[in-house]
Structures are given as C-alpha cells and as structure tokens.
Amino acid sequence: MQPDSSTGLNGKGQDLKIVSLISIGQHPASGRARRAEQDGRAVELGMTLAASSSTQNLTVLHAGDSQQAALRSYAGMGLESVRVLQLRESADAVKTLSEYLHKHAPDIILTGVRAESGESSGMMPYLLGESLGWPVVSRIADIVSIKEGVAEILQALPRGQRRALTVRLPFIASVDNAAPEPRQSAFGPANRAFMEQQQCHSEPDTARNGWSIVSARKRPKRLKIVKAKTAADRFKAATAKPQGAGGKIMKNQPAAEQAQAIFDLLLEEGVLR
Amino acid sequence: MSDDHYSEILRRDPRAERIARNRLHALHVAVSVGGQATEVRGPSGLLRKNPHTVGFTGPNGIKRIDRLKGNAVAIKNGRRNAPGSQEALLPLHVIAEPAFTIVVVPDMVGGRLTAHDKDVLGQAHKLARAIEADSNETGVVMVVAFGVCKEENFDKAGVDRLLLLDSAEYEGYCPEQQIAALAQVEVRFKPKYWLFPDSVHGGTDLGSRLAARLGERPVAQAWQVDTKISICRGAGGSVDITRATPRLLMLAEECANPIDESRHEVLPVAWESIPVVSPQLLDKGQVAVDPNAIPLAEAEFILSAGNGINNWDQFHTIAAALGATEGASRVAVDDGYMPRFRQVGASGTWVTARVYLAVGISGAIQHMQGIGQCDKVVTINTDAGCDMVKRADLSVIGDSETVLGELLSLIEMFRQQPHQSQNSVSNSVKNAVENGAKEGAENAA
Numbered sequence: 238m239q240p241d242s243s244t245g246l247n248g249k250g251q252d253l254k255i256v257s258l259i260s261i262g263q264h265p266a267s268g269r270a271r272r273a274e275q276d277g278r279a280v281e282l283g284m285t286l287a288a289s290s291s292t293q294n295l296t297v298l299h300a301g302d303s304q305q306a307a308l309r310s311y312a313g314m315g316l317e318s319v320r321v322l323q324l325r326e327s328a329d330a331v332k333t334l335s336e337y338l339h340k341h342a343p344d345i346i347l348t349g350v351r352a353e354s355g356e357s358s359g360m361m362p363y364l365l366g367e368s369l370g371w372p373v374v375s376r377i378a379d380i381v382s383i384k385e386g387v388a389e390i391l392q393a394l395p396r397g398q399r400r401a402l403t404v405r406l407p408f409i410a411s412v413d414n415a416a417p418e419p420r421q422s423a424f425g426p427a428n429r430a431f432m433e434q435q436q437c438h439s440e441p442d443t444a445r446n447g448w449s450i451v452s453a454r455k456r457p458k459r460l461k462i463v464k465a466k467t468a469a470d471r472f473k474a475a476t477a478k479p480q481g482a483g484g485k486i487m488k489n490q491p492a493a494e495q496a497q498a499i500f501d502l503l504l505e506e507g508v509l510r
Numbered sequence: 511m512s513d514d515h516y517s518e519i520l521r522r523d524p525r526a527e528r529i530a531r532n533r534l535h536a537l538h539v540a541v542s543v544g545g546q547a548t549e550v551r552g553p554s555g556l557l558r559k560n561p562h563t564v565g566f567t568g569p570n571g572i573k574r575i576d577r578l579k580g581n582a583v584a585i586k587n588g589r590r591n592a593p594g595s596q597e598a599l600l601p602l603h604v605i606a607e608p609a610f611t612i613v614v615v616p617d618m619v620g621g622r623l624t625a626h627d628k629d630v631l632g633q634a635h636k637l638a639r640a641i642e643a644d645s646n647e648t649g650v651v652m653v654v655a656f657g658v659c660k661e662e663n664f665d666k667a668g669v670d671r672l673l674l675l676d677s678a679e680y681e682g683y684c685p686e687q688q689i690a691a692l693a694q695v696e697v698r699f700k701p702k703y704w705l706f707p708d709s710v711h712g713g714t715d716l717g718s719r720l721a722a723r724l725g726e727r728p729v730a731q732a733w734q735v736d737t738k739i740s741i742c743r744g745a746g747g748s749v750d751i752t753r754a755t756p757r758l759l760m761l762a763e764e765c766a767n768p769i770d771e772s773r774h775e776v777l778p779v780a781w782e783s784i785p786v787v788s789p790q791l792l793d794k795g796q797v798a799v800d801p802n803a804i805p806l807a808e809a810e811f812i813l814s815a816g817n818g819i820n821n822w823d824q825f826h827t828i829a830a831a832l833g834a835t836e837g838a839s840r841v842a843v844d845d846g847y848m849p850r851f852r853q854v855g856a857s858g859t860w861v862t863a864r865v866y867l868a869v870g871i872s873g874a875i876q877h878m879q880g881i882g883q884c885d886k887v888v889t890i891n892t893d894a895g896c897d898m899v900k901r902a903d904l905s906v907i908g909d910s911e912t913v914l915g916e917l918l919s920l921i922e923m924f925r926q927q928p929h930q931s932q933n934s935v936s937n938s939v940k941n942a943v944e945n946g947a948k949e950g951a952e953n954a955a
C-alpha cells in the first residue's frame with residue numbers, strides 16, 4: 238500500500254489502533270501446526286498499516302493456549318509481543334474476543350477468511366461484527382488509504398478481479414489469499430517475543446459435543462449419468478461431439494453489422510467494462 | 511390331479527409341424543405365421559424364435575427387424591423429424607398450497623444460475639422430498655435473486671417460487687441491503703431451510719452474514735445433507751464433521767444432483783416494499799486489473815487467436831482495448847506468435863472463461879477440450895463449416911482483420927462516451943423472464 242501522510246490517523250485525530258487476530262494453522266499435507274496463511278497476511282497488512290504511523294499500534298491477538306509453538310512463528314515476523322487470551326481448548330472464543338474488543342475499541346480488526354483448524358466455518362468476523370455492530374468487509378486484498386476516518390479498500394473477487402470499497406472506521410475485515418504475502422518469520426525474534434497472557438473466563442462450546450469428527454473421506458466423483466432409454470440414444474450420448482444448441486451464424490452481412498453483433502453480446506454479458 | 515397339470519404336458523401336432531416345415535404347403539402361412547406367436551415352444555421344450563414373423567417391411571421393400579422394441583422415434587413420411595420437435599415436455603411440478611418453504615439464495619454470476627447454484631437447488635428439492643415423506647406436507651423451493659437477471663431456465667432448474675429483487679439499491683455489492691431483504695423473507699416465510707452455495711462468488715459472504723444476523727450456527731462446506739445429519743468439511747478441508755442439520759446451510763459444490771426430470775412453476779412472489787438501508791460499505795466499482803496478469807485458467811473473458819490471424823499488432827491492440835486476456839491455439843504458439851503459456855487446449859490450459867472469443871481457430875478436438883467449460887463462445891472465421899462454428903453461440907463468417915477492425919472502432923467509440931444505459935439490455939431480458947413466469951402460472955392453473 239502507499240502510505241500517505243494522513244494514513245496513520247483515525248477520524249478523531251488519534252493514532253489508528255489495529256488488531257490482527259491469529260489462529261493456529263495446519264499444514265495441508267503434514268498436518269503440522271504452523272502460521273496460518275491468511276492470518277499471516279492479516280498480521281502483515283496490520284504491520285504495514287502500523288508502520289505508516291509513528292507509534293506501534295498493532296496488537297496481535299490470539300484466544301487459546303499460549304504454549305502453542307506456532308504462535309511464535311507470528312512473533313518472528315518482528316513483533317515485540319503477542320497477546321493471548323488464555324482459554325481452555327473446548328471454549329468458545331467468539332464471546333471472549335468480542336468482550337475484549339468491545340473494551341479496547343480498536344479501529345480496524347483483521348482476521349483470516351477461514352481458519353485452518355477446528356470448525357473453519359469462517360463465521361468469526363461476522364459474529365464479531367454482529368456483536369460489536371460494526372461493518373464486515375470480506376476477502377480484502379489491500380487497504381489503499383485511510384483518510385478522515387474512511388478507509389479505501391480493495392476487495393479480492395474471483396478470477397483475479399478487484400473491487401474498490403469505502404467504509405468508515407471502525408470495521409472488521411477478513412484478509413484473502415490475494416493480499417501481500419507475509420514476511421518471513423525469524424527464529425531469534427520469535428523466541429525473544431513476549432507472550433502477554435491474560436486469564437479469561439470462558440464458557441465451553443457445548444454445541445460441539447454432539448459432533449463426530451473423522452479425517453476427510455474422499456468424495457465420490459460425480460458420474461455422468463446418461464438417462465437414455467434405448468441403445469441408440471446411449472450410443473449417441475457416448476460418441477456425439479459436444480455441440481452447442483446451434484448458435485447464430487452471420488454469413489452475408491457487412492463486417493460492420495457483424496462487429497456490432499459481437500459488441501452487443503459482449504456488452505450484454507457484462508465483460509466490457 | 512388337476513387340470514393345469516395336464517396343460518403342462520407338451521403335446522405335438524405332427525401334421526401342423528409338417529405343414530410348418532413345408533413352405534409350399536397351401537396352409538403353411540396360416541399354420542406357421544398367421545396368428546402364431548414369434549416364440550414357440552419346440553418339441554423338446556426349448557423356446558424357438560421364428561425369424562420370419564418378426565419385423566416389418568421397410569419403405570423400400572426391404573425387411574427390417576426392429577430391435578428397439580418400439581422405442582424408436584417414429585419416422586413420418588420417410589423423413590427425419592425436424593430437430594427440436596421431438597423434445598418431450600417434462601412434467602410440471604405444481605404446488606398450490608405449500609405447507610413450508612425452503613429458500614435458496616443463488617450466486618447468479620453474470621445474471622445466470624451457475625452449476626453450483628443448480629446443485630444447491632437439487633439439494634433443496636431433496637430436502638423437500640424428505641420432509642414430504644416424513645410429514646406428508648408439500649413445500650416449495652423459493653429462490654431469492656438479487657440484481658440483474660438473465661436466466662431463462664429457472665423452470666428446469668427447480669424453482670417453484672421466484673423473488674426477484676432488481677431495483678436500483680440491489681445493484682453492485684450491497685450485502686447490507688441484501689441482508690435486510692433476507693431478514694424480511696425470514697419474517698414472512700419462516701423458511702424451513704436456508705441454502706447458500708458455499709462459493710467465492712458471494713454465497714459464503716451472504717450466508718455468513720445472515721447466519722450471524724439470525725443467530726443460527728450454520729454448516730459450511732457441507733457436502734452430504736439430509737434432514738437429520740449433515741457431513742461437512744472442517745479444519746481447512748482435512749476433516750469431516752458429522753453433525754445435526756441446522757436451518758442454515760452453506761453447501762459445497764456437487765452436494766446433490768441438479769434437477770433434470772421436471773419443470774417447475776417459477777411463480778413470482780408478490781412483495782411489498784423492503785426498507786432501504788443506508789449502507790456503511792460503499793461500492794466504488796470494479797478496478798481495472800491488467801487482464802494479462804490474470805492466470806489464463808481463471809480469466810473471465812478470453813480473446814483467443816489461431817492460424818487465421820494475420821495482423822498480430824491489431825490483435826494485441828484489440829485485446830487491450832477489450833480488456834480481454836489473450837489466448838492462442840497451438841498453431842499460433844508453434845509459429846512463434848504467442849508464448850507457450852497462452853496456449854488453450856488439451857496440451858495447454860483448460861480455461862473456464864465466461865466469454866470466449868475465438869478468432870481464426872478451426873476448433874480441433876484438442877482445442878475444444880480446453881474450452882469445454884466456457885459459457886458463451888463467439889467465433890470469427892472464414893469457414894462456415896468448421897467445428898468451432900458448430901460449438902459457438904455466435905459465429906461471424908468473414909475475414910478476421912476486417913471484422914476486428916470494425917470491432918475496434920466500436921470499442922473506441924464506446925470508451926469515449928461516458929458509461930450509461932448498460933441496463934437497457936437487461937430490461938428486455940427481465941420482461942422475458944416475467945412473461946415466462948406468467949406462462950408458467952397459466953399452465954399451472
């Protein structure tokens with residue numbers, strides 16, 4: 238992003254307060270705990286935003302177990318400390334987090350889109366947004382600027398597209414994989430970083446008790462079912478070339494008219510912008 | 511002993527057999543063919559088929575045996591039927607007094623139902639049928655569609671009721687307004703289930719927002735769902751979670767088979783006004799990205815060049831003017847006009863573009879394999895008989911350089927005038943959809 242002079246200030250002229258929420262990631266192949274891809278990007282984005290203001294206003298926050306080694310790999314990105322709200326494993330993190338965030342009232346909360354472990358439903362930013370009453374921006378790729386309490390955001394769309402949005406502070410954003418890659422994590426700083434623990438009252442997540450969790454089964458591939466009644470139809474279905482229903486053919490019109498037809502179709506499909 | 515015991519005994523009639531063997535006998539036809547079945551019990555009890563009795567004499571006097579058992583398409587006047595006339599009308603699924611509603615909120619990428627949306631609709635009907643079996647109540651599947659709509663086949667996709675919200679406040683990205691509308695739907699219909707496609711096209715976003723608003727705990731990435739339990743992927747897709755089915759579901763791709771054996775009513779839902787919320791998220795429109803930086807496999811709009819391109823400078827200019835990602839056939843790549851990573855097809859990239867504009871490409875099967883997933887194919891070619899023309903939705907027969915030149919001047923004109931009236935096309939489509947819905951209603955009555 239392009240840091241500009243007023244980026245580091247929120248609308249009230251105070252320094253921006255940013256919170257990046259982190260979770261324990263899981264390597265897709267080995268299953269080892271690691272720095273989660275999207276959460277790493279959330280920290281990276283938070284660090285770039287914080288760097289453009291004078292004081293360090295980035296809090297990296299985790300709700301769970303402070304002994305997790307993977308938390309250190311976030312700290313290794315150059316953080317002095319990581320704040321951990323100590324919770325039991327079965328606890329519901331949303332309530333604790335929303336209480337904490339309500340009390341500390343940051344300007345921007347950054348999260349990943351989906352956790353790499355646990356339920357990974359992607360509901361965390363929305364639940365926080367609902368309980369704090371803040372707008373939620375999903376799948377952002379970058380925060381372009383923050384001026385007079387209004388942030389200009391690039392949202393990642395499928396097929397590599399981007400959408401520009403503006404939103405007034407404070408807000409919650411989930412960070413997409415399209416955001417800048419997180420910087421490398423260094424071992425020394427990771428070990429030196431301070432884990433600020435905070436004991437929290439937690440309520441267990443009872444809804445999960447009835448769930449059964451097994452490692453993922455391979456999903457059956459969908460078969461192409463041919464509902465032909467006769468052998469001739471089946472033969473045709475198996476051998477016929479895939480063909481459209483017979484499109485429009487323009488043969489003898491002048492080139493200008495033909496080009497106009499193509500142009501109209503492109504316009505109607507909305508690919509001409 | 512009973513009578514039927516006697517009837518099991520095979521009795522031979524030597525005279526009849528003799529006549530049947532002798533084709534010159536005066537009574538031969540009456541005994542062997544006339545009135546007799548084609549399958550006869552032989553003297554030893556074996557089933558014998560008489561090939562002289564099967565079949566019929568064809569139009570040119572040659573005997574034909576019909577092995578399709580009467581399932582063949584009837585041939586009238588010795589000519590093939592005109593294509594299309596033999597397409598059977600699927601049965602219409604009518605529900606006058608629904609006892610419950612299942613709401614589906616499809617992605618409608620580009621104003622049309624996606625394959626994922628159709629899977630979700632299939633899942634909705636599966637749930638409706640399961641409830642029907644349990645409680646003997648019939649319900650409807652209602653679709654809530656936002657924004658401009660170009661879909662014409664709602665009836666074949668399984669839409670019983672359609673709530674189309676396409677006024678100005680639903681244009682662009684407006685999740686807050688959409689949630690306000692969905693909250694009203696919740697109040698009025700009390701849907702049995704809310705189904706969303708779990709996709710990056712907005713289904714996940716909207717579903718999560720509604721779940722947070724309604725206080726439901728949804729399942730995400732659910733891939734096997736019935737009324738009691740759902741199986742969904744968790745922990746980044748590495749585990750399966752089996753849990754009780756909640757009211758709000760975000761479904762993975764291929765969760766169920768799409769509807770293909772019935773038509774549905776597509777009755778429009780009458781709707782009073784929905785409060786217009788003042789949004790906190792403001793859509794500033796899509797940002798122009800360099801189309802050639804998008805990976806070919808993901809690109810939405812591809813302009814592809816083949817052996818029929820002579821003026822390559824013009825081709826690159828027009829690709830830039832259109833904002834299209836460039837693609838190429840293998841010949842264009844082999845000849846050195848395009849880099850290898852631009853090649854589309856079996857040995858190149860399988861593309862998923864919504865609109866594929868093929869210029870001077872003949873449509874060899876290796877190339878066609880690569881564009882199997884494209885929605886709309888447009889082609890410019892000098893040869894009206896080539897395979898690409900057969901596949902294309904719009905084919906222009908002419909020299910590529912001239913047509914592209916005309917297209918370029920049209921685009922330049924379009925770029926100069928300020929954007930306006932982009933919805934002029936969509937209005938006519940909307941009318942068409944409404945008319946279709948009316949017809950459906952009349953059929954139902």
Ligand SMILES: Cc1cc2nc3c(=O)[nH]c(=O)nc-3n(C[C@H](O)[C@H](O)[C@H](O)COP(=O)(O)OP(=O)(O)OC[C@H]3O[C@@H](n4cnc5c(N)ncnc54)[C@H](O)[C@@H]3O)c2cc1C
Pocket residue numbers: 815816817818819820838839840841842853854855856857858859869870871872873874875876877880890891892893896908909910911
């Ligand atoms: C193992 C194998 C793998 C292959 N893999 C691929 C692959 O991945 N992708 C691929 O594309 N091909 C592949 N091919 C090659 C493929 O079989 C065809 O040879 C190739 O696709 C043809 O390219 P083309 O349509 O551009 O050229 P042509 O077949 O030469 O077609 C040119 C077309 O342009 C038209 N034309 C000519 N002049 C003009 C003009 N002035 N204006 C308008 N139209 C004009 C002609 O009518 C013709 O239809 C593969 C082949 C093999 C054997």
